[in-house]
Amino acid sequence: MPGVINMDELTDVDKAKMERDQKKIEVKLERWMTSKCCTEFMEAVQAGVEEDTLVKGIAEDKNPFKELKGGCVVC
């Protein structure tokens, strides 16, 4: 089992070291152009939208959550 890290026990220097070491990792990240990301984002949304009930709505008779007819509801 890895050492239990109790954040309360870390000194300010420990926390500053963790932060510095984390930024050393993050600075190396390879980043995509936002234009490519935006295009993919739009395509992903458009691809699924026809099947998206909350966007397209659903016919009353096909709605599994429709009012159950008949009987009575006791609350």
Place this chain on the structure above:
Amino acid sequence: MGEMEELRKEADNLKDQITEARKVVQDTTLQEAVAGTTLVGRVQLKTRKTLRGHLAKIYAMHWGTDTNCSKLCVSASQDGKLIVWDTLTTNKVSAIPLKSSWVMTCAYAPSGNMVACGGLDNMCSIYNLKGKDGNVKVMRELAAHTGYLSCCRFLSDSEIITSSGDCTCVLWDIETGTEKTIFAGHLGDCMSLAVSPDFKMFISGACDFTAKLWDIREASCRQTFSGHESDINAIGFFPNGNAVITGSDDATCKLYDLRADQELITYQDSGIMCGVTSLAPSLSGRLLLAGYDDFNVNIWDMLKAERVGVLAGHDNRVSCIGVSSDGMACCTGSWDSFLKIWN
């Protein structure tokens, strides 16, 4: 220069480099990119079911995902109960009494075999729904966090991830009840977590105003997203796993792209001044449903960043929201003790 000062200076220098690197790849904004698309039509959802049974504030809900339970969900209330609901009939499949009523989160295992919850007891309790004699019993109590349990999500029947007020997230082995990995790095209470669709990563949102992306098996933090001006209360993955959505006390939601390593857009309106408590994207990701402190759920067009609907129906704060795995309905849970199913 003292060690602290040196470390701070190094970190600030690296942060500046990261800011620069993000600017370099920013050749367009989402707003510019979607200029030619049409706003999605007005979304008017109706309450189809009201789930009545809790006697106090509801703090959390989670839909089942397995095909056997895609219409089942679990809710947690400070009346000290977890209730598993059949949302089609509104029947209670199970009503599980909790040792501690100070519950803040609940989760449904992907298999449908278990549920979990936790809160001010600092523990994550796992319940077996498929016990031999039909009774639902505590299977494990995962204890090691030194702060409240804010969120939990199953990876499988044998692993669960928790986030805590002690600023850490933990991956647990449910079988042995021990911690496999501790994810430390946030400088404030972790409030929420979400697992990626491929189960390889998870994201956490915290009171240090940042969201972090973690690699589960490498046990490392890959990326940190800033920009919010207050606590992040809610977090979720965009359906294809390539972007992260956050909701904050600063009254905004933000969309961060993982590959560009930066914010693509902010969902905000000058008329909205209260915090975001919960969020869920619709199946395609076209809509973002977000619960706010003012008792409403606002529905956003995720591409155009404009409000296209409101769910008004609760008499108190909407504390939790979820969209079913087949996208057919959304469920809201509130401090008014009711859950509502909408589509």
